[in-house]
Amino acid sequence: MDYSYVFLILLLPALSFVLLGLAGMKMSHKLAGMIGTVVLGTVFCLSYYTAFEYFLVQGRGADGLFPTITTFNFTWLKFTELLTFNIGFRLTPISVMMLIVISTVSFMVHIYSFGYMHGEKGFQRYYAFLSLFTMSMLGLVVATNIFQMYLFWELVGVSSYLLIGFYYPKHTAVAASKKAFIVTRFADMFFLIGILIYSFYVGTFNYDLNAAPDLAGKVAHVAPLMPLALFLMFIGGAGKSAMFPLHIWLPDAMEGPTPVSALIHAATMVVAGVYLVASLFPLFVHYAPEQLHWIAYIAAFTAFYAAAVACCQSDIKRVLAFSTISQIGFMLVALGVSMPDAELGEVAKTVEYADGNGLGYMAGMFHLFTHAMFKGCLFLCAGCIIEAVGSNEKAYMGKLRKYMPITHISFLVCCLAISGIFPLSGFFSKDEILVACYNFHPAMGMIMSGIACMTAFYMFRLYYVIFWGQSYYETHINEGAKKPHEAPACMTFPLIFLSVMTILCGWIPFGHFVSANGLSFDTHVNWSVAITSTVLALCAIALATYMYIGEKTPVADKLARKYPRLHQAAYRRFYMDEVWMFFTHKIVFRCVSRPIAWFDRHVVDGTFNFLAWSTNEAGESIRPWQSGDVRQYAVWFLTGSVALTLILLCCL
Amino acid sequence: MANLVMFCILAVVIIGSAIVCVSTKRIMRAATFLLFVLFGVAGIYFLLDYTFLGAAQISIYAGGITMLYIFAIQLVSKRTLQGLQERLHGGRVIAGCIAALVGLATVVVILLKNKFIDMAAQMGDQEVPMEKIGTALLGSDKYQYVLPFEFISVFLLACIIGGIMIARKEDKK
Amino acid sequence: MIPVEFFFVLSALLFFIGFFGFVTRRNLIAMLISIELILNSADINFAVFNRILFPGQLEGFFFSLFSMGVSAAETAVAIAIIINVYRNLHSDQVNSIENMKF
Numbered sequence: 001m002d003y004s005y006v007f008l009i010l011l012l013p014a015l016s017f018v019l020l021g022l023a024g025m026k027m028s029h030k031l032a033g034m035i036g037t038v039v040l041g042t043v044f045c046l047s048y049y050t051a052f053e054y055f056l057v058q059g060r061g062a063d064g065l066f067p068t069i070t071t072f073n074f075t076w077l078k079f080t081e082l083l084t085f086n087i088g089f090r091l092t093p094i095s096v097m098m099l100i101v102i103s104t105v106s107f108m109v110h111i112y113s114f115g116y117m118h119g120e121k122g123f124q125r126y127y128a129f130l131s132l133f134t135m136s137m138l139g140l141v142v143a144t145n146i147f148q149m150y151l152f153w154e155l156v157g158v159s160s161y162l163l164i165g166f167y168y169p170k171h172t173a174v175a176a177s178k179k180a181f182i183v184t185r186f187a188d189m190f191f192l193i194g195i196l197i198y199s200f201y202v203g204t205f206n207y208d209l210n211a212a213p214d215l216a217g218k219v220a221h222v223a224p225l226m227p228l229a230l231f232l233m234f235i236g237g238a239g240k241s242a243m244f245p246l247h248i249w250l251p252d253a254m255e256g257p258t259p260v261s262a263l264i265h266a267a268t269m270v271v272a273g274v275y276l277v278a279s280l281f282p283l284f285v286h287y288a289p290e291q292l293h294w295i296a297y298i299a300a301f302t303a304f305y306a307a308a309v310a311c312c313q314s315d316i317k318r319v320l321a322f323s324t325i326s327q328i329g330f331m332l333v334a335l336g337v338s339m340p341d342a343e344l345g346e347v348a349k350t351v352e353y354a355d356g357n358g359l360g361y362m363a364g365m366f367h368l369f370t371h372a373m374f375k376g377c378l379f380l381c382a383g384c385i386i387e388a389v390g391s392n393e394k395a396y397m398g399k400l401r402k403y404m405p406i407t408h409i410s411f412l413v414c415c416l417a418i419s420g421i422f423p424l425s426g427f428f429s430k431d432e433i434l435v436a437c438y439n440f441h442p443a444m445g446m447i448m449s450g451i452a453c454m455t456a457f458y459m460f461r462l463y464y465v466i467f468w469g470q471s472y473y474e475t476h477i478n479e480g481a482k483k484p485h486e487a488p489a490c491m492t493f494p495l496i497f498l499s500v501m502t503i504l505c506g507w508i509p510f511g512h513f514v515s516a517n518g519l520s521f522d523t524h525v526n527w528s529v530a531i532t533s534t535v536l537a538l539c540a541i542a543l544a545t546y547m548y549i550g551e552k553t554p555v556a557d558k559l560a561r562k563y564p565r566l567h568q569a570a571y572r573r574f575y576m577d578e579v580w581m582f583f584t585h586k587i588v589f590r591c592v593s594r595p596i597a598w599f600d601r602h603v604v605d606g607t608f609n610f611l612a613w614s615t616n617e618a619g620e621s622i623r624p625w626q627s628g629d630v631r632q633y634a635v636w637f638l639t640g641s642v643a644l645t646l647i648l649l650c651c652l
Numbered sequence: 653m654a655n656l657v658m659f660c661i662l663a664v665v666i667i668g669s670a671i672v673c674v675s676t677k678r679i680m681r682a683a684t685f686l687l688f689v690l691f692g693v694a695g696i697y698f699l700l701d702y703t704f705l706g707a708a709q710i711s712i713y714a715g716g717i718t719m720l721y722i723f724a725i726q727l728v729s730k731r732t733l734q735g736l737q738e739r740l741h742g743g744r745v746i747a748g749c750i751a752a753l754v755g756l757a758t759v760v761v762i763l764l765k766n767k768f769i770d771m772a773a774q775m776g777d778q779e780v781p782m783e784k785i786g787t788a789l790l791g792s793d794k795y796q797y798v799l800p801f802e803f804i805s806v807f808l809l810a811c812i813i814g815g816i817m818i819a820r821k822e823d824k825k
Numbered sequence: 826m827i828p829v830e831f832f833f834v835l836s837a838l839l840f841f842i843g844f845f846g847f848v849t850r851r852n853l854i855a856m857l858i859s860i861e862l863i864l865n866s867a868d869i870n871f872a873v874f875n876r877i878l879f880p881g882q883l884e885g886f887f888f889s890l891f892s893m894g895v896s897a898a899e900t901a902v903a904i905a906i907i908i909n910v911y912r913n914l915h916s917d918q919v920n921s922i923e924n925m926k927f
Binding site for chain 2: 855902912
């Protein structure tokens with residue numbers, strides 16, 4: 001197959017970034033937006049074409065696997081003979097899947113932003129950053145080695161920082177962007193250490209066992225170190241994917257424009273951690289199954305914690321943010337509960353393995369895919385709503401279904417999907433995750449079912465407070481409240497598109513494309529799990545309906561009054577920010593930073609000040625020698641040469 | 653023997669004129685004695701059978717540079733420069749004397765310590781043919797000097813322009 | 826034939842006379858004249874080295890020749906500068922341009 005065109009997928013957004021970044025201010029808003037969108041449209045088409053070629057035209061090789069194709073891979077830095085750093089483009093089932101996810105959501109966000117960012121100052125800058133982000137995210141998923149992944153990993157971090165801080169005159173936005181950047185950088189430090197350990201001992205940055213046949217032997221030599229290296233890499237992923245306790249940046253990141261939240265902080269960047277674990281999956285399963293389970297425990301706790309917090313938030317974007325954290329928890333749980341084959345102790349090349357112990361891998365990837373669609377759509381809906389009522393707070397909403405029918409329907413579809421209702425996509429992916437969890441341990445399965453039930457509850461709470469309940473507009477009409485209105489077509493089109501994707505993509509036979517060992521298998525619905533979880537979800541929806549559908553919400557208010565401390569704690573996100581604040585300010589700053597600052601100010605600066613001072617003094621004291629009298633210079637010159645001559649004469 | 657006598661005469665002229673040149677108080681007189689020194693040096697070149705060099709010395713130095721000095725002295729200010737009486741500073745004269753003597757002693761010691769291989773006899777008393785000088789000056793092979801020659805021409809041009817730039821009167825704004 | 830040392834002593838004397846003049850004179854033109862003496866002594870050395878120690882070659886010869894050209898150029902520029910200094914400061918004493926220091 002000829003994949004020589006794929007370099008365009010990376011090059012076009014990069015060029016668009018350069019063009020818009022350098023010349024954007026000279027362009028009109030319309031032109032800049034058109035350039036960005038057309039480029040992304042091209043990338044969108046190319047990605048779909050690539051996926052079509054890869055999955056359907058080319059098909060599986062003789063061994064029953066989709067081949068791992070490295071379309072190009074050139075040396076960028078050569079450290080030693082063994083350790084070279086390449087930049088390349090690799091097609092594997094999951095990277096092609098990610099191409100689809102990223103280009104779809106990014107393209108939709110580009111279209112949507114036309115309406116949402118209409119007339120904003122810095123419109124061209126916004127599109128430039130979107131292009132940068134898309135380029136880096138695409139580069140991340142097609143990485144041929146872990147160092148390239150790290151490079152683009154940092155680039156997505158930067159573009160996320162730039163976009164969160166897009167409204168930079170706002171202090172909260174600046175603080176949020178810094179917080180996001182610092183927290184993820186802190187996690188990335190561990191990622192880098194992990195990479196260094198890995199590459200130092202294995203002698204390569206390559207991680208793909210399929211692409212490098214000799215890699216397995218090299219890794220086997222340093223098996224005792226692999227758990228450490230892999231877990232450190234996971235910490236980097238946990239930072240990007242907002243796992244507890246590094247999740248604190250994601251809710252604040254909602255300060256950025258809403259389409260950005262949809263693209264970066266719901267659909268693509270935050271799942272980079274999941275993608276990382278999935279990429280390293282064979283290594284994890286073989287060398288660090290224990291650590292893989294730790295990931296599952298951390299992710300399960302995060303999912304629970306975020307779901308609990310999401311139940312009590314009043315800012316609709318925050319609810320969605322916590323929901324995202326919770327759903328990423330689901331994906332990582334799915335990966336984490338995968339187990340090595342009982343006999344081989346690694347990924348077995350059998351269909352039974354793919355459907356059994358390795359089911360979590362496929363489930364996690366599937367959920368990543370479906371989640372990107374419906375969570376992207378939910379955020380875009382939230383954007384329409386915020387645009388219409390001019391606030392993030394649920395108090396300003398209510399009964400919007402009358403005014404915004406399209407948004408309402410899309411939101412409802414996506415809520416049903418995320419709650420896991422048949423036949424929407426969320427049902428299928430969540431069902432696979434739960435099956436994988438029950439395979440791992442019944443307790444894990446039950447916990448995850450419970451969290452899925454909470455998901456349904458908080459999503460429908462959100463749905464009801466936005467679209468039902470008491471209308472702020474109607475009650476405040478005399479005080480000059482603006483009438484909410486439906487968003488323009490360029491904003492509703494992405495909603496409709498993504499809703500349709502949400503409805504349809506559950507029916508994709510995902511097991512045929514992505515699985516733990518690459519073999520094709522039929523996914524089948526495990527009806528006992530499916531029915532249980534559907535019933536639980538329906539109960540949760542019913543409860544949410546009972547509590548929140550009316551104009552007044554007596555039950556919810558009463559519960560909040562009855563357990564004020566619990567409600568307050570959940571509203572304040574269980575004081576995690578305060579804990580971090582205490583940790584950084586009281587411990588790190590006081591015990592580490594202050595002494596270092598003192599040392600810097602007094603010892604380091606003192607040394608250099610002394611050097612400067614002594615140079616100054618020396619210069620001042622010999623300044624009179626430069627008298628300006630040429631004859632004096634001549635005499636000194638002669639004295640010097642005579643002295644030199646005499647010295648040479650005596651010595652030789 | 654005749655050469656030695658010639659040399660002695662020239663040396664006396666050069667040294668004597670040089671001493672007068674640096675010790676006289678009148679600037680015009682100093683310029684005149686410089687002219688004598690230059691003639692003496694040209695004589696040394698003739699003595700060495702470098703006729704072309706001697707001719708160049710006379711035409712460039714005596715004919716060109718000394719004229720430049722005299723014109724400068726004449727042009728700048730008749731009152732100040734021509735009859736300029738310069739007071740010499742006693743202490744400075746002594747210091748200069750000592751420095752010069754010490755330097756002279758060092759140089760002479762070094763020169764006399766070394767044994768130079770005198771090969772003048774090889775060539776006899778015949779001057780360098782003009783053709784050889786011309787070829788060497790305008791050839792581009794090894795030991796030929798067209799590049800420095802061209803460089804000197806450009807250098808002189810630059811100096812002419814520089815001299816004009818520096819010496820011309822500033823425009824009154 | 827004249828011993829080569831004679832020439833060297835002559836040029837050394839000429840050099841140090843020039844040096845003495847350069848150090849003691851306060852008039853800029855007089856200093857320039859001293860520099861001419863120094864240059865001439867160097868020229869003599871080149872010619873003598875060439876003629877007596879390496880007859881048959883022409884390096885010293887041409888060096889003297891080019892040195893003349895350079896000194897002519899140098900004189901021209903120096904006199905231009907002196908005229909300018911004189912015009913601006915109404916003095917040709919070295920001391921008057923001592924504010925060139927620092």
